[in-house]
Amino acid sequence: MSPSHLLAHLAKKHGHDYRIKTQIQRQQILEEMLKKPWIDPQKQSLQFPLSTSAPIPYLPIFQGYQCPSTTCPYVAVAKETMRIHILKHPEIPKNPRGPPRAFTHHIHIYPRVHCQRFFLSRVGSQYFAVTPSLSLINQELQTTPLSRANRIEAEVNTALAQSEAIIDTASNMIQSHRAPTEASPWLEMTRWGDYLCGYSFQQVALLGARPDPLQEPLLAEFASSVSRIIQQAHQSIQEDKINVFDQVQINSFLQHRRAWDRPLFIQLKKATYRSYEHLWQRLLSFVHRSTQPEQPVQLRHRLTPRQLQHLDEMVEYGIEVLAYQGQITRPLPTVIRGSTLAEAQALLDQACLRDLYESAVVGFLAVLGVDAEKRTFRDAYSYTPSLSGLVKMAQMLVVQEAIIQADEDQVEHPADALDEMRERFLIHGTRSPFAWITRLRTYGKKIQNTTTSLGYIYWSED
Structure with missing residues (x-):
């Protein structure tokens, strides 16, 4: 969270702790925290890592969806949020009103990605895509209590996300034309x-x-x-x-x-x-x-x-x-x-x-x-x-x-x-x-x- 929300967070979420019951105690904690290199999103712009970067330690990792546009880095954790977002992109075909019809209805498949965010709400709370290593994903799956069906689904989604990330990276790299796939x-x-x-x-x-x-x-x-x-x-x-x-x-x-x-x-x-x-x-x-x-x-x-x-x-x-x-x-x-x-x-x-x-x-x-x-x-x-x-x-x-x-x-x-x-x-x-x-x-x-x-x-x- 940003420094401006710390006092309210301590009073609301940790009011039972005897060390921060009074306003003076909470203010002392804030002053100690301000001595560390805080990132205040209201005063400085955030630098988000590339989608191919490893996850940032100590930040939770979520399953999300990537915008289908090749020039937009937007990530959301809910499909409905992504559906609303793509309305901003005129290059992505829109579906007509009414029930789905053949040849006129576009099925949008949003790429699945792993994502993180720096803050929980307000400024700087947007998600950004990351690419965790296979060992980190397996460790996360082992420590998370899941049913057998959910675990299999999670492993399949992880494998698909990694394959999509590899394909996306490869498609963005310029290849030599000494061995072309088609004559040009x-x-x-x-x-x-x-x-x-x-x-x-x-x-x-x-x-x-x-x-x-x-x-x-x-x-x-x-x-x-x-x-x-x-x-x-x-x-x-x-x-x-x-x-x-x-x-x-x-x-x-x-x-x-x-x-x-x-x-x-x-x-x-x-x-x-x-x-x-x-x-x-x-x-x-x-x-x-x-x-x-x-x-x-x-x-x-x-x-x-x-x-x-x-x-x-x-x-x-x-x-x-x-x-x-x-x-x-x-x-x-x-x-x-x-x-x-x-x-x-x-x-x-x-x-x-x-x-x-x-x-x-x-x-x-x-x-x-x-x-x-x-x-x-x-x-x-x-x-x-x-x-x-x-x-x-x-x-x-x-x-x-x-x-x-x-x-x-x-x-x-x-x-x-x-x-x-x-x-x-x-x-x-x-x-x-x-x-x-x-x-x-x-x-x-x-x-x-x-x-x-x-x-x-x-x-x-x-």
């Missing part, structure tokens, strides 16, 4: 399973998630920098700082231009621009998170010395921006913007000479393909739009870099830098991450165009 040309092409094997879908998805400004202010500053660069590139193209020939050149993935090639299209909807910006924000967040020594997910990609240098500059300038916001005496936002653009170019300009997944960009493509909610990988139909967004933003970032080099007199014309960077890492035939992106995009669209999908026919009166 898309996954054989991407090789995501080999790269991410051994980690859960949720762990991997967090690596490539958008930064939370409250939890990760530094990464949020990186994200803002990406948005500013994209806006600046959009304005530069609108102002024709690169001419129409250069816009056609950057929009082509082939070595030589063709007469029917179109210039780079930038008249996108605001929502499309935001979704495309988010992809590059997530890419830079993935790069930074994966280099942290305390990161539990250790993937095999490696940053080049140039990439590490620009990332260190981004971190240094970002920390300074956060520390001196409102009191900056030099144009730090411009400096961090330049470091972010240099890091983006360094990520694209990496030759894949050995392992394909040595590139951080290629590694991010695998993380981008994870569907944590469904515990699987995204198919080609839903994945290729993300590749199109990465391509579009990469082209705009290279355009902006070429314009900056011309403004700083590093080259005479933006076209000089644009042609040099394009031929090095933005066309087919190069050993670059961008070439792998376009290869995946072409293959994904081929699958998309040759796969039968669900459609609808709308009849009109004409």
